[in-house]
Every structure is written in C-alpha cells, then in structure tokens.
C-alpha cells in the first residue's frame with residue numbers, strides 16, 4: 375500500500391517535472407555588442423526583438439573583459455568570486471601566469487570556480503549544449519555540457535555553421551534535445567577593436583550580426599518547438615574609442631625595481647615586489663587620467679579585490695585612456711569601469727516567458743543572468759551573486 379503510494383507520487387512528480395521543462399532557452403553572446411549600437415546602426419531585427427519581446431541595458435562586471443564576463447554570465451558570480459579575474463593574471467600560489475591564449479592555464483579547471491549554468495541544469499536532469507561559450511570546453515567540476523566544441527580545434531566553425539549547429543541541436547529527437555543552448559560569436563568585438571565603435575567596418579559587423587540573428591530566429595520559428603523557445607541575444611561588454619595619444623606611461627611614474635609584473639592596459643594589475651606596494655600607489659596618486667588602488671581599497675561597487683590572484687595595485691584608466699608603454703594598435707577597447715555608458719551591453723529577449731514590447735528602465739547587472747536562466751529552466755540555482763528579483767519584471771507574470 376505504502377509502496378504503491380510512493381510509486382504514484384513519483385510518477386506524478388515526473389510528469390510535473392516534464393511539464394515544467396517544456397520551454398527551451400537559446401542564449402547568444404555577441405562579443406562586444408555595445409548597448410547603443412542598435413540605435414545608430416541598421417539593426418531591424420534587434421528592433422523587432424524589442425517590439426516582440428523585451429529590451430534592456432545590461433551592466434558588465436569588472437573588469438569589462440571577455441573571459442571574466444562570459445564566465446560571470448555562466449555562473450552568476452563576480453570575477454572576484456569565480457576566479458577568472460582578468461584575461462590574464464598571475465597565479466601567485468603556483469607562480470605561473472594564467473592567460474586565455476595559453477592552452478595549459480586556460481584549460482586548467484582549478485581556476486574556474488562556481489557552477490556554470492550548463493552544469494547546474496545537467497545536475498538537475500536537463501540537457502545542455504554550447505557552441506564555444508567561454509568555459510564550456512573545460513571540464514569544470516568534472517563535466518562539460520552534453521554537447522560542446524573546443525575553441526582550440528581549428529578551423530573554428532564559421533558564423534553560418536554556428537547557426538546551423540544551433541538548429542541541428544534543437545532538431546534532435548526529443549530524448550537527446552538540449553533545453554539550454556548557448557552560442558558565442560566574436561563579432562562585433564573584433565571590428566570594434568580594429569576600427570573603433572564608430573568605424574564603418576564595426577557598423578557592418580553589427581548589421582551582419584543582426585541579420586544572422588534574424589536568420590537564426592526565423593529558422594527556430596520553423597521548428598515544431600518554436601512556440602516553446604525563449605531566445606536571448608546579449609553580450610559581454612561594450613566598446614570605447616582609444617587613440618595612440620591617450621596613454622599614460624607606466625615607466626614615467628614607476629621604478630622597474632618596484633614591479634614583479636604588470637598585466638593589461640585597462641585595467642592594469644600590478645604585482646609588486648615585496649614592500650613596494652605603497653611606493654607604487656603613492657607614485658600614481660593624482661596622476662591625470664588614471665585611478666590606482668591597493669587591491670583591498672578598490673571601491674565596493676566594482677566588487678573586486680578579495681581574490682588572491684588580483685594584483686597588489688589595480689590601475690583603472692579613464693574611459694578612452696590606456697596605462698601602457700606599448701604602441702596602441704587598435705581603435706577601440708574595453709575593460710573600463712562597468713558603470714560607464716560605453717561599457718554597457720545590449721540585451722534583447724523574445725519568447726513565451728518574456729513580456730511583449732517591454733523596455734526595462736534601469737540597467738541590470740550581468741550577475742543576474744545566471745538566476746534568470748535557472749528560473750527559465752526551472753532549476754535551483756547554485757549559490758551566486760545575482761538576484762532573480764532584479765530581472766523578474768522582464769518576465770510574463772504567468773511564469
């Protein structure tokens with residue numbers, strides 16, 4: 375009698391779980407899609423996404439760089455807490471240098487703390503797939519998404535092939551079909567660096583990504599599951615113009631003997647030689663176009679400074695400036711204060727869970743995306759820095 379009750383309850387639970395799992399979530403990251411590109415470049419699809427769904431401005435985390443922010447989107451943790459504190463940094467424990475371009479350190483799972491959403495979802499019975507999302511080809515906590523591609527296997531899929539891949543994943547038989555698909559595209563970041571946010575080539579790249587997203591959306595609409603797909607297009611950070619003459623020289627202010635190493639030109643992490651931190655900070659005090667803090671004195675709103683691998687001193691240039699002695703070979707970059715206008719990120723979403731024609735008034739933090747995805751997928755989020763109530767207004771009240 376008791377056994378049959380348990381069986382009955384179990385089957386009821388399973389049917390509820392399947393019903394709750396009805397929706398699919400497709401998240402696309404367009405690297406460097408500044409929040410206002412859609413206002414000044416031809417982007418008919420991004421406009422129709424706003425009309426058919428929701429539009430918002432998303433605030434990146436500090437530093438507004440690619441790896442820290444993609445991994446924040448995946449985990450809901452600030453870079454200070456998830457460990458990818460920059461695209462390159464010094465690992466003080468192992469006395470080696472982490473860099474996204476160095477295969478050994480990039481693939482070392484011990485750097486990647488927290489739980490990416492694909493692991494959260496799989497741990498709770500769901501299927502997930504990534505097309506090059508940062509961290510997805512690294513076995514974090516021992517697991518990958520059910521489907522993923524290595525970013526180190528050349529040649530990378532073309533943008534059109536990535537769209538095909540998303541459609542193929544969503545066309546799989548139901549038992550194999552992922553409910554979470556996350557895809558990454560390098561544009562418009564690449565053009566933004568090369569030609570600046572106002573460059574004609576950047577305009578073309580934004581227009582291209584708009585039409586590619588339109589194609590992806592139209593192809594999703596032809597699938598039998600179309601009505602059940604939530605489609606999100608966003609990115610990791612914005613883009614600001616930089617010029618060769620807007621630099622602050624490191625060697626003009628700092629003695630070589632004070633420094634073990636420096637990483638980056640915006641922000642710059644300075645690893646001091648023993649006893650030299652104070653000399654560095656006082657030498658940089660009052661220098662125009664930069665701010666410099668000891669790591670434990672970084673303003674609280676940047677949520678940065680507790681991780682041991684952050685430099686002893688962090689230097690943050692004003693928007694458009696770089697702290698470097700190197701040649702400036704680019705016209706745009708990012709990494710600046712995440713509250714600055716040029717660093718904000720476009721966010722658009724359409725689908726059954728999102729309101730129609732809704733514009734969020736205040737920017738929201740990208741740490742909230744993990745909670746949003748967990749909510750859409752109906753799973754319990756792992757501990758994180760985000761808060762679903764910050765983005766609940768985007769959702770249909772019925773959900």
Ligand code: AMP
Nearest residue numbers: 439440441474506507508509525560563
């Ligand atoms: P940045 O603009 O310097 O913050 O970094 C952007 C670069 O990160 C892009 O040009 C990509 O080539 C690179 N990138 C993106 N995803 C990955 C990945 N999963 N592994 C290694 N590099 C990546």
Ligand code: ZN
Nearest residue numbers: 405406440610
């Ligand atoms: Zn990026």
Ligand code: ZN
Nearest residue numbers: 406440563567
């Ligand atoms: Zn970039």
